[in-house]
Amino acid sequence: MDHEIHELNKAETTFRTIIEPFKIKSVEPIRKTTRAYRERVLQDARYNVFRIHADDVMIDLLTDSGTGAMSSEQWAAVMRGDESYAGSASFFRFESVVRDIFGFKHVIPTHQGRAAERILFSIMCNPGDVVPNNTHFDTTRANIEFQQARADDLVIDEGHDTQSRHPFKGNMDVGKLEALIEREGTDRIPLVMLTVTNNSGGGQPVSMANIKDVSAVCRRHGLPLYLDACRFAENAYFIKLREEGYADRSVRSIAREMMGYADGCTMSAKKDGLVNIGGFLCTNDAALAQRERNLLILTEGFPTYGGLAGRDLEAIAVGLNEVLHEDYLLYRIAETQYLGQYLSDIGYPIVQPPGGHAIYIDAKGLLPHIPPLQYPGHALVAELYLAGGIRAVEIGSVMFGKVDPETGAETPAAMELVRLAIPRRVYTQSHIDYVIEACKRVWETRNELGGYRITQQPEYLRHFTCEFEPV
Numbered sequence: 103m104d105h106e107i108h109e110l111n112k113a114e115t116t117f118r119t120i121i122e123p124f125k126i127k128s129v130e131p132i133r134k135t136t137r138a139y140r141e142r143v144l145q146d147a148r149y150n151v152f153r154i155h156a157d158d159v160m161i162d163l164l165t166d167s168g169t170g171a172m173s174s175e176q177w178a179a180v181m182r183g184d185e186s187y188a189g190s191a192s193f194f195r196f197e198s199v200v201r202d203i204f205g206f207k208h209v210i211p212t213h214q215g216r217a218a219e220r221i222l223f224s225i226m227c228n229p230g231d232v233v234p235n236n237t238h239f240d241t242t243r244a245n246i247e248f249q250q251a252r253a254d255d256l257v258i259d260e261g262h263d264t265q266s267r268h269p270f271k272g273n274m275d276v277g278k279l280e281a282l283i284e285r286e287g288t289d290r291i292p293l294v295m296l297t298v299t300n301n302s303g304g305g306q307p308v309s310m311a312n313i314k315d316v317s318a319v320c321r322r323h324g325l326p327l328y329l330d331a332c333r334f335a336e337n338a339y340f341i342k343l344r345e346e347g348y349a350d351r352s353v354r355s356i357a358r359e360m361m362g363y364a365d366g367c368t369m370s371a372k373k374d375g376l377v378n379i380g381g382f383l384c385t386n387d388a389a390l391a392q393r394e395r396n397l398l399i400l401t402e403g404f405p406t407y408g409g410l411a412g413r414d415l416e417a418i419a420v421g422l423n424e425v426l427h428e429d430y431l432l433y434r435i436a437e438t439q440y441l442g443q444y445l446s447d448i449g450y451p452i453v454q455p456p457g458g459h460a461i462y463i464d465a466k467g468l469l470p471h472i473p474p475l476q477y478p479g480h481a482l483v484a485e486l487y488l489a490g491g492i493r494a495v496e497i498g499s500v501m502f503g504k505v506d507p508e509t510g511a512e513t514p515a516a517m518e519l520v521r522l523a524i525p526r527r528v529y530t531q532s533h534i535d536y537v538i539e540a541c542k543r544v545w546e547t548r549n550e551l552g553g554y555r556i557t558q559q560p561e562y563l564r565h566f567t568c569e570f571e572p573v
């Protein structure tokens with residue numbers, strides 16, 4: 103077993119084996135399929151895995167968002183859901199848990215993370231404004247740009263280097279932030295964001311020291327700091343493991359300290375809320391909260407349910423406490439590292455070190471014979487499906503390539519990555535071993551894989567629906 107996992111294990115127990123810290127009470131069958139069957143399915147889906155029925159997928163690593171398994175306590179809480187339109191008891195339970203863990207004064211429920219972002223940015227951003235982040239997730243970028251503002255990524259240089267082993271590759275470059283403030287002026291920067299962990303940067307954590315430094319710059323210039331807190335517990339656990347002075351602190355107190363440097367947060371509870379739908383927006387600013395609630399009523403719902411059912415609020419309240427259990431986080435981070443370690447032992451070039459929720463394979467490094475505009479990431483995604491019924495997602499030129507609307511000429515993306523995202527509490531070690539075995543088969547045939555061309559595509563977000571054929 104790899105050194106890092108061993109270290110993780112040592113921190114918590116004298117046993118070498120890290121067990122899934124749960125028993126299985128309810129099961130969902132996985133339908134086994136053959137390669138010949140999957141070839142037909144993929145062809146019928148025009149080679150786009152988003153178009154495949156989930157029943158035809160054996161291990162679904164498309165995303166870790168909203169795909170986790172709820173606990174028996176969460177299902178029990180669902181039964182307690184109070185569906186009153188106004189003043190629901192479930193809201194007050196939810197609000198008290200969020201306040202207790204996050205420490206912010208005002209808690210506004212939303213149906214998912216992007217709804218919180220839309221409300222926040224439509225109130226705070228004006229055309230021409232700039233919002234810095236370590237790396238914006240697509241929905242934060244899109245919601246900022248929708249306000250005709252600019253979304254700037256200021257992650258440290260190590261965050262761009264797939265092989266750098268910096269322990270906190272999600273950190274923001276504080277020098278770049280100061281330079282941006284100097285250049286643009288504080289009037290044009292309505293808020294600063296930090297995404298913990300940094301999803302678009304490989305799920306890499308942000309250190310407490312960096313959160314503190316960014317916060318100090320913001321306070322000096324009178325700028326509010328917001329955390330995009332989707333994976334706050336995974337980030338807090340990395341701080342405990344990797345940052346000096348935190349080894350003996352509880353993850354809960356680390357999370358609370360992280361939030362203490364910020365003025366508010368956006369949250370997709372579909373990640374570290376351990377639920378299938380839900381989110382929230384927090385702030386310490388009473389006047390801002392009032393404006394946010396007014397907008398919430400217009401698009402999401404009354405402030406005590408905000409686009410969610412009472413039962414959803416109950417499940418989030420339980421999930422937020424469960425995600426801070428350190429045996430859960432030990433298993434969660436070890437599972438991702440285990441997959442990453444075995445893939446790199448096979449020879450896969452992956453983004454190092456493994457982040458919290460996913461492994462990112464460098465498809466350009468794996469398949470150098472496939473040109474970027476024949477989509478090496480897509481070729482790998484297709485082969486993972488054919489070899490093992492595994493669904494992954496391309497994060498490369500299919501997703502981020504730029505097509506000139508006039509000439510149709512295409513510019514490739516900076517990187518050709520494939521993400522294997524691990525749903526929370528869904529798969530056991532044998533499922534991960536199966537993924538590793540399938541990846542080994544793909545590795546052995548890598549030189550025979552060919553590229554793809556796009557035969558049909560929509561104007562926006564083409565990766566969801568476009569059609570391919572093998573070159």
Ligand SMILES: Cc1ncc(COP(=O)(O)O)c(C=O)c1O
Nearest residue numbers: 167214215216239241301332370
């Ligand atoms: C870092 C980050 N921010 C925001 C979001 C948006 O959340 P949602 O999908 O709930 O709208 C996601 C979703 O994947 C995310 O990873």
